[in-house]
Amino acid sequence: MSLGSRLKNEREKKGWSQMYVAERLGITNTVLSNYERDYRDPDTGMLKKLADLYDVDTDYLLGRTDVPRSYKSYAGEIDEKELAEFEEFINNPYHGIFFKDYLEAPEERKKELLQFWRFIREAEKDRKPGDRQGE
Structure with missing residues (x-):
């Protein structure tokens, strides 16, 4: 999926019009439309604003991942070792x-x-293989 498709998809998921998003970003709706149709790419500052507005990671918008918001966004709540353990678990x-x-x-x-x-x-944490749950 292209950057433009992801931008449009995220905007539509929120139920927002192009006019509303353009106003919030301080751009014209023509510029936003060009982003969504892949006629033009946002600069890095605008990409960050778009990601923040849609509450997604820039890597998602750029197509580097299909995960809109990674758990790394919550790194302040869990340490890196715990994060890796949780990722393996899920x-x-x-x-x-x-x-x-x-x-x-x-x-x-x-x-x-x-x-x-x-x-x-x-x-x-102390359960051994073969132990029944809760024992």
Whole structure:
């Protein structure tokens, strides 16, 4: 998906008009339309403003990832080792189904899921293979 397609998609998901977004960014709706139709690319400053407005990562807008907002955005809440551990956990097909909506969840829900994962990890830390859950 192109940068323009992602910009248009994010704007439409929020239910915003081009006029509304252009006003918030301080540009004309013609400029925004050119971005969305891939006739013109935003400069780096405008790309950051667009990402902030749509609450997505610039890497997502640029097509470097299909994840709109990475958990790295929440790095202040968990350290790098814990983040890697959580990523491994949710990418495991046996665990990940519970967290399948994490990547698209609103910020408050992501925080809840991180807290829940911490609870699971703490409860299971001394469990050995073959032990029944809760023993």
